[in-house]
Amino acid sequence: MRVWRQLTDFVARHGAAALVTVHDVKGSAPRKAGAHMVVRPDGAFHGTIGGGQLEFRMLDIAREMLAAGRGPARIVDQALGPDLGQCCGGRVKILIETFDNRDLEDIAPLVEAEAAGGLFEVECRMEEGRVKRDLASAVGDDRWTGWRETHGEVRTPVLIFGAGHVGRALVLSLAPLPFSVRWLDDREDAFPSHIPPNAKAVRMRDPEAEIAEAGPTSLILVMTHDHPLDMAIVAAALRRGFPYVGLIGSATKRARFEKRFREIGIPEDTIRSLVCPIGLPGIEDKDPPIIAASVTAQLLQVRERVGQDVIPGGPPDREGDP
Known part of the structure; x- marks a missing residue:
């Protein structure tokens, strides 16, 4: 899935969208870290973070965040077994972000990198409660404090x-x-x-x-x-x-x-x-x-x-x- 292209399309057509990302995994989980789901304000979505109760709960949170308007990112720390009754038994951190037209300029370089094909690395940091992303080659280690994501796909x-x-x-x-x-x-x-x-x-x-x-x-x-x-x-x-x-x-x-x-x-x-x-x-x-x-x-x-x-x-x- 071209995550940033899909996110841009949803924002352009519906005014806003949420990005749900499996940020971290401990133990067994339905998807690996880096799996994405892009959610529209009406609850329709593209992609998956594994289905089941975890996905249903994150969809509900994403819709609530979209209804409240563009705001700070949220990390949900979720145990799969005792909290959701899923047999995986692991623990995940889910990153949920909201976007609107104000974000399209910042997303554009990521859309372009996706279109070029292959994998690319993004350097992420928090700024005023929101995730700021830069292509790794555009920043450099001396300016970066945060975490890295890998996007794109190998076909x-x-x-x-x-x-x-x-x-x-x-x-x-x-x-x-x-x-x-x-x-x-x-x-x-x-x-x-x-x-x-x-x-x-x-x-x-x-x-x-x-x-x-x-x-x-x-x-x-x-x-x-x-x-x-x-x-x-x-x-x-x-x-x-x-x-x-x-x-x-x-x-x-x-x-x-x-x-x-x-x-x-x-x-x-x-x-x-x-x-x-x-x-x-x-x-x-x-x-x-x-x-x-x-x-x-x-x-x-x-x-x-x-x-x-x-x-x-x-x-x-x-x-x-x-």
């Missing part, structure tokens, strides 16, 4: 070759998740009219060049309309050594491709790294949305394994508290 790049039924279902399945999708097909009018914001549809001219230019952490899925094209793309991808190269097809298709890969000199251990059939074992249904759901779960597993499971606005580097 894992995914290349999907093929805009058939499964390709379409997969792009939709990945739409709300932390992936950046490059969707490729060589056919004219292959793509639907609506493309999710995290995906870019590209008329493919040179598939091997696409593989050559992809970042080393990219995840590759091959599901074109043409088996020789599939083979050429997979061979190029295997040689690059991506964390995940997946090919749609059966065990029979895999065996045929493996035979050809050995003939062209691809090492045996590299061939074994190919994921085919794609998706989680045990899910046999071939309906495109079910294949897409299974493959999406598999990609999330790979993403976590290679160390890219970064939560937007992830855990702050605590050097102080408001």
Whole structure:
């Protein structure tokens, strides 16, 4: 979630908004420090701090603060077990802030930093009861006393070759998740009219060049309309050594491709790294949305394994508290 963009939109449309942040966690809790929820004056919200009674209570407090008008920030120190009956049993500090049009100028650099992509650090301090934030590079340690937050998000790049039924279902399945999708097909009018914001549809001219230019952490899925094209793309991808190269097809298709890969000199251990059939074992249904759901779960597993499971606005580097 782009927290600062969402907050700006709510303020622009509704005159005010609250930002609810998991500021600190001790023990077990539904979300890590840095999770956010942006709340409108009418109680509608975007994001989550974990759901359940904790979230309901913080929503009530945020609405009360918004009804009172823009004011000082508030820290709620909440035990989850005895106070709320949640089984997590940990303790959290929740930071709740209110914003209105007077804050849009201060928020603007954070919105811009979010739009640039990736993670960025913010240095925070209290001034007259409100949180003052500055981009870390704009301040410097000699001027800063407070705590740090990390905002933004890391999106894992995914290349999907093929805009058939499964390709379409997969792009939709990945739409709300932390992936950046490059969707490729060589056919004219292959793509639907609506493309999710995290995906870019590209008329493919040179598939091997696409593989050559992809970042080393990219995840590759091959599901074109043409088996020789599939083979050429997979061979190029295997040689690059991506964390995940997946090919749609059966065990029979895999065996045929493996035979050809050995003939062209691809090492045996590299061939074994190919994921085919794609998706989680045990899910046999071939309906495109079910294949897409299974493959999406598999990609999330790979993403976590290679160390890219970064939560937007992830855990702050605590050097102080408001």
